[in-house]
Amino acid sequence: MIEIKDLHKSYKMGSNSLHVLKGINFKVEDGELVAIMGSSGSGKSTLLNILGMLDGADSGEYTLDEVPIKNLSETKAAQYRNKFLGFVFQSFNLINYKSALENVALPLYYQKVPRKERQEKAMQYLDKVGLKPWAHHLPSELSGGQKQRVAIARAMAAEPKVLLADEPTGALDSKTSYEVMDLIQQINDEGNTILVVTHEEDIAHMCKRIVHLKDGVIVEDKKIEQVRAGQYV
């Protein structure tokens, strides 16, 4: 599904350059639930933004569903991103003056799904995240956990092949964080491929694989069983 080879990324700041990703290699198969961990500044969001085609790498290869990304024109890349990738952010990124239902229906509007169908589909996805009774409420009337559920329903309504979540629990208390991760696990159990950026160990432990970034390189990449076994040796 995802393959990256020798990925490099630097940010230019005046005459200086900050080398953030220093040769990243990894593969994600269909149906995986992967945590990308690392301390602040290790390059997690930079990597996720490149995987999400929101930013480009300086060098290296990125292949998504067997298509090499760097060969795509800008228009094709945008179409490809909308078709294959769903995003969830720490700050929810909901539209404040639109109801929960309208927020979830928005990607379907961009996909030119007819109005009635998109309302029905949005309602189905809200129901799936347990928020049908809140469909006509504004984001300001929802709790943080509920907002993140709406954001997840919105991302899933477009039926992406891969869901990319950047610190999805970063703005939530522990109990709500676990509930949101339960939902992410449930979506993964249905066959969706999900990558979660987090700096929280307990959140990473709710994924099936943990990739550890440090100073722009992968220092550890283990299945959760290996991580757990390692804790007891």
Ligand SMILES: Nc1ncnc2c1ncn2[C@@H]1O[C@H](COP(=O)(O)OP(=O)(O)OP(=O)(O)O)[C@@H](O)[C@H]1O
């Ligand atoms: N657009 C940018 N321009 C310049 N420097 C940037 C830019 N984006 C990120 N950086 C720098 O690149 C480094 C890696 O940032 P990144 O956001 O990828 O790290 P992170 O691991 O996600 O950190 P955090 O957990 O704090 O979000 C940091 O030193 C950051 O200041």
